[in-house]
Amino acid sequence: MTSWNDPWLLTALVPALLVLGALLHRAWATRQAREQRRIPKHWPLSTRALVNSEEARVWHWLARAFYDHHIMIKLPVTRFTLPRDREQGMHWYRLLGGVYCTFTICKADGKVIGCLDVPGKNALPRSTRMLKHSLLTQCGLPYWVVRSSSLPTVAEIRAEFLGESPTAQSMREREQEERAIIAAQANLRSAISRQRNIRHSDFSPLSNWPSSTTGDSRTSDFGSQWQDNSFLVPLDSRKGDLL
Incomplete structure (x- = not known):
């Protein structure tokens, strides 16, 4: 009868158990993975x-400073190097x-101009700041560290x-202001023209209306004042305070 105390048997079983366990x-x-x-x-x-509140304040300022560019948020440097x-x-x-970098400024064609x-x-850790400054400046890109309390x-x-x-900056700002004024004037003229057309159609001559005393059977213009939703055209199309 084979005994479990046989050293030869134990010697053969131990490697097999180790392999099975492995x-x-x-x-x-593999199942867990x-x-x-x-x-x-x-x-x-x-x-x-x-962004957090501090970054949001700088973000809004950058949007005004670089109104003619795109502000990218937390873009890895490996995306543009x-x-x-x-x-x-x-x-x-x-x-x-x-x-x-927290913010990356780029042109409409995607070319980065600074971070x-x-x-x-x-x-910001000094080592991180030096790494970014060295990397970006050698790539020809300005790199600034700014706070909302001390913006340039x-x-x-x-x-x-x-x-x-x-x-050039003052001329660009003046040009932007002039374009805004021209656009506002054009919108105002368009609004006035629409108002005049609406009022003219609402106050049509009374001669076009049928007379109840004379029995005039001429077609009334009243139907022309109705829209598809069966509501009369408003006398004033300007938006109210709640709109």
Whole structure:
């Protein structure tokens, strides 16, 4: 009869049990990895704002300063940089994949002209700031760190990012104001013209109306005042306070 105390039997069983244990563990790990990759029925996530209150104040200021450009939010630098050596592309992507700027200013064609960072309650780490400054300036892109409490003037930032002179900036602002005035005047003339047309159609001559005393059977213009929804054309089409 074979005894479990036989050293030869134990010597043969131990490796087999170890192999079996390894296979079972591998199957369990594979199943766990598959479960993690499976799309959940209920995502454990919620939406949040792209920017905090400090960043939002700078964002609104940038929208006014660069009204003729696009303001991109928290864009990774790997989206607008390209490695000179393609073989090193993955190395630089892994290194810089998590580096982004709070705001990136670009033209309508997608060409970036500069980047800005808005530090949080804690100051931006010096190493991070030096990395971004070195990277972006060597790519020919201005890099600024700003706070909503100490913003530069519009002329200063446009001069740095676009190379505009103060004179060019003032001329651009004046041109923008003139275009706004011209557009407002055109809208006013159009509104006045619509008002006149509506009033003219509402107050048609009384001779066109049928007379109850004379029995005039001429067709009335009253029907022309009705719309498809059977409501009379209003005398005044201006919007009320609640509209």
